Amino acid sequence: MGLGEVSDLVSQARAAMRQAWAPYSKFKVGAAIEAEDGRVFVGCNVESASYGLTICAERMALGAAVVAGARKPRRVVVATDVDPPAAPCGACRQLLAEFGLDLEVVAVGPKTERRWTLGQLLPEAFMRESLDR
Numbered sequence: 001m002g003l004g005e006v007s008d009l010v011s012q013a014r015a016a017m018r019q020a021w022a023p024y025s026k027f028k029v030g031a032a033i034e035a036e037d038g039r040v041f042v043g044c045n046v047e048s049a050s051y052g053l054t055i056c057a058e059r060m061a062l063g064a065a066v067v068a069g070a071r072k073p074r075r076v077v078v079a080t081d082v083d084p085p086a087a088p089c090g091a092c093r094q095l096l097a098e099f100g101l102d103l104e105v106v107a108v109g110p111k112t113e114r115r116w117t118l119g120q121l122l123p124e125a126f127m128r129e130s131l132d133r
Helices: 003-018 058-065 090-097
Strands: 032-034 039-042 075-079 106-110 112-119
Touching: 003 032, 003 075, 003 106, 032 058, 039 058, 039 075, 039 112, 058 106, 090 106
Parallel strands: 075 106
Antiparallel strands: 032 039, 032 075, 106 112
């Protein structure tokens, strides 16, 4: 799938990125999650002086999707102002894994993009099945 096929998600992720609250790191991130039914949920990172309270864009978008009843995300687009674009952090990868390792992850920067499945980004994921062993 080319960038043109996810251009609306890219636009929404970039718009969310512009709203980020990142006074400490100055690293703004926006995310757009497309649910299986086509609905889109966005989020941006929100930093805190108490760094542990900071929330990532991907987790904020996922929370909005869950609140709306969306349980089957199809893809997530993560927008940053760096090239090559940044992949989701480990905490975001782990939380996204709750909804399936086949999720398409698209990272976009000002000029380039990168693509993976969540399973590629989180090999040997710790999941519910891990707890049943």
